[in-house]
Amino acid sequence: MSDREHEADVIVIGGGTGGYSTALRAAALGLNVVLAEHDLVGGTCLHRGCIPSKAMLHAAELIDDVVEARERWGVNATLEGVDWAALTATRDDIVTRNHRGVEGHLAHAGVRVVRGFATLTGPRTVRVQPGGDWTARRGIVLATGSRPRALPGLAPTGRQVVTSDDALFAPGLPGSVLVLGGGAIGVEYASLHRSLGADVTLVEAADRLLPLEDVEVSRQLTRGLKKRGIAVWTGARLEDAQPYESGVRATVTAARGQTHHLDVERLLVAVGRVPVTEGLGLAAAGLTADARGHVAPADWSRLETAVPGVHVVGDLLPPPALGLAHASFAEGMLVAEVLAGQSPRPVDYAAVPRVTYSSPQTASVGLTEHGARESGHDVVTNTMPLTATAKGMVHGQGGMVKIVAERGSGRPSAGGGAATSAARGAGTDAVGTVLGVHLVGPHVSEMIAESQLIVGWEADPTDVSQHIHPHPTLSEAVGEAFLTLAHRGLHQQ
Numbered sequence: 001m002s003d004r005e006h007e008a009d010v011i012v013i014g015g016g017t018g019g020y021s022t023a024l025r026a027a028a029l030g031l032n033v034v035l036a037e038h039d040l041v042g043g044t045c046l047h048r049g050c051i052p053s054k055a056m057l058h059a060a061e062l063i064d065d066v067v068e069a070r071e072r073w074g075v076n077a078t079l080e081g082v083d084w085a086a087l088t089a090t091r092d093d094i095v096t097r098n099h100r101g102v103e104g105h106l107a108h109a110g111v112r113v114v115r116g117f118a119t120l121t122g123p124r125t126v127r128v129q130p131g132g133d134w135t136a137r138r139g140i141v142l143a144t145g146s147r148p149r150a151l152p153g154l155a156p157t158g159r160q161v162v163t164s165d166d167a168l169f170a171p172g173l174p175g176s177v178l179v180l181g182g183g184a185i186g187v188e189y190a191s192l193h194r195s196l197g198a199d200v201t202l203v204e205a206a207d208r209l210l211p212l213e214d215v216e217v218s219r220q221l222t223r224g225l226k227k228r229g230i231a232v233w234t235g236a237r238l239e240d241a242q243p244y245e246s247g248v249r250a251t252v253t254a255a256r257g258q259t260h261h262l263d264v265e266r267l268l269v270a271v272g273r274v275p276v277t278e279g280l281g282l283a284a285a286g287l288t289a290d291a292r293g294h295v296a297p298a299d300w301s302r303l304e305t306a307v308p309g310v311h312v313v314g315d316l317l318p319p320p321a322l323g324l325a326h327a328s329f330a331e332g333m334l335v336a337e338v339l340a341g342q343s344p345r346p347v348d349y350a351a352v353p354r355v356t357y358s359s360p361q362t363a364s365v366g367l368t369e370h371g372a373r374e375s376g377h378d379v380v381t382n383t384m385p386l387t388a389t390a391k392g393m394v395h396g397q398g399g400m401v402k403i404v405a406e407r408g409s410g411r412p413s414a415g416g417g418a419a420t421s422a423a424r425g426a427g428t429d430a431v432g433t434v435l436g437v438h439l440v441g442p443h444v445s446e447m448i449a450e451s452q453l454i455v456g457w458e459a460d461p462t463d464v465s466q467h468i469h470p471h472p473t474l475s476e477a478v479g480e481a482f483l484t485l486a487h488r489g490l491h492q493q
């Protein structure tokens with residue numbers, strides 16, 4: 001094979017959401033692209049993350065619906081059990097079809113997928129084993145993603161002590177599970193296991209679940225999970241865990257110092273993820289990982305490292321990148337456009353929505369109240385319970401809409417009048433730019449998109465209040481919460 005045949009405009013290492021989106025966009029812009037992947041294209045999100053977990057959470061929702069149908073609506077439905085083989089077969093079919101879809105998109109776009117493990121051999125060269133040595137004319141994109149973080153002295157056994165990878169593909173359901181870590185994975189898996197019938201204890205080291213979200217989101221989420229029978233211990237520490245044949249004996253110190261001994265079938269460790277750089281050959285390209293293993297861009301607007309032409313996307317990026325699949329799509333598209341000579345807008349991480357698909361769900365975008373105050377904003381908030389709307393009552397699961405906005409500077413509302421007492425700090429002043437929107441409750445994952453535009457376009461409540469929400473819907477609560485901030489509240493007392 002001639003040298004020219006082993007050249008490409010762009011070489012992407014890793015075929016997860018970050019890598020394959022880079023490859024697809026670069027190919028669409030006319031670049032010749034090689035994508036090196038040593039496992040399956042689609043990566044964590046498709047094979048071990050977003051898609052299989054959400055497929056199972058959908059099944060969990062159906063189970064909860066049957067219970068609600070009987071207990072709340074007098075529908076004589078009986079849940080006779082869960083056919084684990086059938087449930088996982090449907091999940092796997094969804095993953096397989098999506099995998100074929102990604103492979104098809106890449107083939108159709110003309111991306112050359114080289115199967116093998118890629119190692120940088122220089123700032124423009126990559127060795128793929130097997131797959132040969134490759135040279136990039138324009139640039140290399142690092143998209144090797146992340147894997148579960150293990151705690152010292154608590155190695156996953158794959159059966160009793162498990163990661164999110166193992167938990168998805170376990171041969172059956174545990175009767176009891178201790179979930180360590182109250183981030184997105186811990187909360188979603190605690191919720192899933194509870195719906196499937198397990199006794200669940202959720203242990204979080206910080207003083208609240210989803211510690212990066214608004215305090216009110218953590219509070220409402222915790223209330224909802226506890227109502228479903230999940231034991232939630234925050235500010236708690238796992239002191240010891242001893243796996244034995246059919247389970248784990250664990251010792252946990254709770255926030256007030258009491259010690260609890262638990263005997264559970266499974267301990268699920270969900271304490272974050274670490275970037276994958278083993279064997280990547282960063283040094284050969286003149287790069288180093290930071291203390292937490294991330295590869296930081298020198299120029300965030302181009303996601304380009306200090307080595308010109310070497311870019312980074314996805315879970316390999318440090319904060320403020322978010323470790324979310326939809327953010328990695330945007331990062332991949334941006335890098336492809338940069339490599340094609342365009343000047344795309346930088347990724348606005350503050351306007352990326354964050355969703356937890358538990359029951360109840362959480363969905364938010366923009367600044368928390370605390371974050372807004374910390375960054376110097378003079379803040380007005382309004383919190384509206386979902387149950388203040390008819391559709392919220394129909395669902396009967398509680399929940400809320402919380403809006404964080406800048407005081408003043410906005411245009412005066414058309415309606416004038418006093419804000420309700422619920423709009424804390426609003427008074428009769430005009431309210432300025434919306435800084436953040438925080439939702440908890442049923443289906444809020446599908447409701448956050450309008451708020452993402454509101455925050456991204458820096459709208460104010462008066463702008464929003466001109467737009468009529470359909471009645472009766474859950475989304476009316478968002479509309480009503482904005483009406484109140486625009487001093488035109490109709491139903492919020």
Ligand SMILES: Cc1cc2nc3c(=O)[nH]c(=O)nc-3n(C[C@H](O)[C@H](O)[C@H](O)COP(=O)(O)OP(=O)(O)OC[C@H]3O[C@@H](n4cnc5c(N)ncnc54)[C@H](O)[C@@H]3O)c2cc1C
Nearest residue numbers: 014016017018038043044045049050118145314315323325
């Ligand atoms: C349980 C779980 C649920 C999640 N749910 C959601 C969700 O609902 N929504 C959301 O937005 N995000 C979710 N995430 C996060 C999301 O999965 C990640 O943010 C996303 O997958 C990151 O994409 P990536 O391309 O950076 O990395 P990855 O998807 O990890 O892909 C990296 C790829 O690189 C390959 N690779 C690594 N090293 C090499 C090498 N040297 N040579 C060749 N190939 C290599 C790997 O095989 C892999 O395929 C979830 C994660 C988990 C674990």
Ligand SMILES: NC(=O)c1ccc[n+]([C@@H]2O[C@H](COP(=O)([O-])OP(=O)(O)OC[C@H]3O[C@@H](n4cnc5c(N)ncnc54)[C@H](O)[C@@H]3O)[C@@H](O)[C@H]2O)c1
Nearest residue numbers: 181182183184185186204205206270271272273323355356
């Ligand atoms: N719905 C979604 O978008 C979704 C779903 C799952 C995962 N993800 C992403 O995957 C990544 C990993 O998720 P994650 O939940 O594992 O990580 P995370 O970092 O979001 O949360 C980990 C949690 O574990 C806690 N923790 C750390 N050490 C602990 C200990 N020793 N004992 C008890 N608690 C401890 C932390 O305080 C934190 O709250 C994140 O980037 C997340 O956003 C996203």
